[in-house]
Amino acid sequence: MTRIFSGIQPSGIPTLGNYLGALRNWAKLQDGNECIYCVVDLHAITQFQDPATLTQQSREMAATLLAIGIDPVRHTLFLQSQVRAHAQLAWIFNCVARLGWLNRMTQFKDKAGKDRENASVGLYAYPNLMAADIHAYHATHVPVGDDQRQHLELANDIAQKFNHDFGVEFFPTIQPLIMGPAARVMSLRDGTKKMSKSDPSDQSRINLNDDADTIALKVRRAKTDPEPLPSEAAGLAERPEARNLVGIYAALTDTDHQGVLSEHGGQGFGPFKQALADLLVEKLAPIADETRRLLADPAGVDAILRDGAARAAAVADPIVAEAERLVGFLRA
Numbered sequence: 001m002t003r004i005f006s007g008i009q010p011s012g013i014p015t016l017g018n019y020l021g022a023l024r025n026w027a028k029l030q031d032g033n034e035c036i037y038c039v040v041d042l043h044a045i046t047q048f049q050d051p052a053t054l055t056q057q058s059r060e061m062a063a064t065l066l067a068i069g070i071d072p073v074r075h076t077l078f079l080q081s082q083v084r085a086h087a088q089l090a091w092i093f094n095c096v097a098r099l100g101w102l103n104r105m106t107q108f109k110d111k112a113g114k115d116r117e118n119a120s121v122g123l124y125a126y127p128n129l130m131a132a133d134i135h136a137y138h139a140t141h142v143p144v145g146d147d148q149r150q151h152l153e154l155a156n157d158i159a160q161k162f163n164h165d166f167g168v169e170f171f172p173t174i175q176p177l178i179m180g181p182a183a184r185v186m187s188l189r190d191g192t193k194k195m196s197k198s199d200p201s202d203q204s205r206i207n208l209n210d211d212a213d214t215i216a217l218k219v220r221r222a223k224t225d226p227e228p229l230p231s232e233a234a235g236l237a238e239r240p241e242a243r244n245l246v247g248i249y250a251a252l253t254d255t256d257h258q259g260v261l262s263e264h265g266g267q268g269f270g271p272f273k274q275a276l277a278d279l280l281v282e283k284l285a286p287i288a289d290e291t292r293r294l295l296a297d298p299a300g301v302d303a304i305l306r307d308g309a310a311r312a313a314a315v316a317d318p319i320v321a322e323a324e325r326l327v328g329f330l331r332a
């Protein structure tokens, strides 16, 4: 059986980008695989989080994952900070990864912005922790959105160097699973920018807890161009905003860009946006309702996470202990 690992930061309300690029695939992959899914709060604090808000958002993220159908009994759902193995292996990886490798990470450059000197050291070392998340479980397949591709390549470089330095075949190669026509959902205000939970403009994204009216309004106001939709996918090439909305529609109806255009090509954005808003409400409203229902019992969500952490630690602890032995740490 294939062991799958993935993570999401509790740094805000999950967006439609998180859902279509990652979370929906997490749910689908549960059939026939062993899945380990993690709310990565250690990653979240690489940029300052108000403590009370972080606690609440971690619980809310877990509830959202349960609401989209992650099964915490057949699979494992937990909070990163509750399993010590992640930070322990990350330290070893800090000493394996090279500065030159991390200097190439485009996400660090984006997130640090112009004031790089003032970014946290954690933000810089973030990909090493991400590599530790995956390798602590000897996971081989990692479902993520397109923006994480470079981090997964780095995780493979780290594993390879560790294996080489210590003369072992200990950490396996991992495969990214970047799936579907919405592996990179763009901002509704700017088709060249990724939709993000941390974008200052709420109009740029659809949150998984937006109500029907908010969704309809955001879609109606989404930036587009004046042309009608093309009837061939090639016609989307120079039209990032149109391409984004068609990609979202395609993912929600389990088809591709061409599948949507065969039905809606030639249509103006008025009617297409209306159809898209209806579809989004139909798919997202049940998730928001179920998340709210779960959060009415916070202790219940916390208990699921505690149980998940115990099961995650049972897998990760022996693997990280072996990595420590390979490094040469004296063990009783």
Ligand code: AMP
Pocket: 007, 008, 009, 010, 017, 018, 019, 020, 021, 022, 023, 143, 144, 145, 146, 147, 148, 182, 183, 184, 185, 186, 194, 195, 196, 197
């Ligand atoms: P994050 O919100 O950065 O913790 O990301 C969690 C998961 O959602 C990762 O697999 C990301 O690649 C994915 N993701 C985040 N934003 C988008 C987006 N705009 N489009 C597609 N996938 C995304």
Ligand code: TRP
Pocket: 005, 006, 007, 008, 009, 040, 043, 129, 130, 131, 133, 134, 142, 143, 144, 148, 151
């Ligand atoms: N860095 C990922 C993101 O922001 C989240 C993440 C942390 C992750 N650890 C991971 C994803 C391990 C996959 C596997 O999207």
